[in-house]
Amino acid sequence: MADTEPVAIVELGVNDAPGGFALSTEARWNQNEADWRFFLTNGIVFGVRDGTHLVATAALLPYSAGNAWISMVLVTERWRRRGIATRLVDACLDAARQRGLTTWLDATPAGATVYGPLGFAPTLQLRRLRLEHSTHATSTTLANFDIDTFSARDRRAMGFERNALLAEFGARTGSRVVSCGNAMALVRDGRIARHIGPLFADSAADALMLANAISQSESGPLLIDAIASQEQFIVGLTGAGWNIERPFQRMRFGRATAQSEELPFAVAGPEFG
Ligand SMILES: CC(C)(COP(=O)(O)OP(=O)(O)OC[C@H]1O[C@@H](n2cnc3c(N)ncnc32)[C@H](O)[C@@H]1OP(=O)(O)O)[C@@H](O)C(=O)NCCC(=O)NCCS
Numbered sequence: 001m002a003d004t005e006p007v008a009i010v011e012l013g014v015n016d017a018p019g020g021f022a023l024s025t026e027a028r029w030n031q032n033e034a035d036w037r038f039f040l041t042n043g044i045v046f047g048v049r050d051g052t053h054l055v056a057t058a059a060l061l062p063y064s065a066g067n068a069w070i071s072m073v074l075v076t077e078r079w080r081r082r083g084i085a086t087r088l089v090d091a092c093l094d095a096a097r098q099r100g101l102t103t104w105l106d107a108t109p110a111g112a113t114v115y116g117p118l119g120f121a122p123t124l125q126l127r128r129l130r131l132e133h134s135t136h137a138t139s140t141t142l143a144n145f146d147i148d149t150f151s152a153r154d155r156r157a158m159g160f161e162r163n164a165l166l167a168e169f170g171a172r173t174g175s176r177v178v179s180c181g182n183a184m185a186l187v188r189d190g191r192i193a194r195h196i197g198p199l200f201a202d203s204a205a206d207a208l209m210l211a212n213a214i215s216q217s218e219s220g221p222l223l224i225d226a227i228a229s230q231e232q233f234i235v236g237l238t239g240a241g242w243n244i245e246r247p248f249q250r251m252r253f254g255r256a257t258a259q260s261e262e263l264p265f266a267v268a269g270p271e272f273g
Pocket of ligand 1: 114
């Protein structure tokens with residue numbers, strides 16, 4: 001494809017997982033190939049190729065009750081600022097419109113510059129935090145938690161169910177769903193760090209106790225995407241050695257259809273909501 005030619009947008013299949021993984025790795029994101037296979041199997045993923053080489057992607061992941069997540073909006077460095085991300089997100093919005101879906105996304109600051117002009121409105125904010133290794137000693141013990149009860153709590157927080165996603169996460173090698181007291185969280189593998197979330201609890205103190213117990217039980221680096229308004233939780237995490245890496249802006253296109261009954265402390269990740 002010459003630099004001046006208009007680009008063709010194609011729908012991708014599960015064989016594109018390695019190409020998608022190369023793009024998210026170039027952006028230094030944490031997704032692994034299992035994440036890409038989930039999007040390519042359960043979602044509608046659009047892409048742009050240069051010859052056989054995948055140079056851009058965007059995914060629409062339908063959930064339930066008329067809601068969907070847009071994510072994996074990636075354009076390789078050389079093909080940026082030619083309107084490719086805008087066209088790919090437009091393709092996702094068209095697919096959503098045809099299916100009557102309200103779309104959500106968690107935008108990086110660069111992404112928000114693309115989505116604002118398309119009509120996405122900001123909702124809540126997230127903060128990504130990273131812990132290199134735990135120095136926090138705790139005597140709290142973790143119990144394994146049942147995925148069905150965990151999914152029911154997730155439904156209260158999201159306002160719609162996403163059981164298929166959580167069941168797939170829970171079934172992956174290396175994943176665990178753990179609790180202490182009334183707090184519960186899912187921990188899963190990522191490319192560069194293990195990821196904690198979603199995390200639900202009745203109070204910031206309980207959420208923090210669980211996050212500390214998890215970090216104590218893990219040996220490598222960890223990531224968590226906390227809801228920014230859970231300030232006490234974030235203050236507690238930074239006090240325990242976590243560093244804030246970047247913000248994400250949650251945005252919605254279309255009318256609100258979901259009624260959340262509780263605010264989680266951390267989400268499943270900006271790519272999944
Ligand atoms: C963000 C990203 C997807 C944009 O892709 P792109 O194809 O270059 O985007 P577009 O060409 O469609 O940009 C549309 C508009 O968004 C704005 N924009 C895009 N990238 C921008 C940047 N880095 N800085 C400021 N504005 C930017 C501009 O207004 C641009 O219009 P213009 O080029 O006419 O000025 C790409 O930079 C990327 O892959 N970044 C790393 C991954 C990432 O952050 N993805 C977003 C996840 S939410």
